[in-house]
Amino acid sequence: MSEKNYQETRKCEVCGEIKPVADFSKSYRNRCKPCVAEMCRNERKSHNNLIEEKTSTMKWQTLNLTDALIGMHVLVKGYNRITSKEFFAVGYIDKYSNQFALLREEDKELNYIESVRLFSRSCSYWYINIDEIEE
Numbered sequence: 659m660s661e662k663n664y665q666e667t668r669k670c671e672v673c674g675e676i677k678p679v680a681d682f683s684k685s686y687r688n689r690c691k692p693c694v695a696e697m698c699r700n701e702r703k704s705h706n707n708l709i710e711e712k713t714s715t716m717k718w719q720t721l722n723l724t725d726a727l728i729g730m731h732v733l734v735k736g737y738n739r740i741t742s743k744e745f746f747a748v749g750y751i752d753k754y755s756n757q758f759a760l761l762r763e764e765d766k767e768l769n770y771i772e773s774v775r776l777f778s779r780s781c782s783y784w785y786i787n788i789d790e791i792e793e
């Protein structure tokens with residue numbers, strides 16, 4: 659028997675298909691990669707739906723980045739026009755190297771600026787001022 663014909667296989671606990679071990683996720687050893695990808699997509703979707711639901715009575719405002727917004731504590735909704743993906747983030751608007759960025763809450767407390775997320779030109783953004791909600 660040639661080595662090529664021998665492949666270790668495993669059965670996926672989600673779809674039940676028997677596939678080569680290389681097609682399995684490293685984090686979920688008994689789930690194949692497509693099933694794990696699907697699971698992550700669904701989790702993201704339900705997480706996004708939950709935020710949509712909780713914020714449904716609030717008014718999202720278009721985020722026009724100006725210096726006046728620096729320091730504002732916001733919930734941001736982003737839409738990537740290239741990948742058609744929607745996402746949410748919470749943080750403080752700030753500026754780094756002349757570019758607008760969102761600084762995570764936990765990093766702001768530590769005065770830690772390594773993990774800023776720059777606002778991207780390929781995305782559209784909306785925001786809700788969190789401090790206004792809490793008042």
Ligand SMILES: [Zn+2]
Nearest residue numbers: 670673690693
């Ligand atoms: Zn599977």
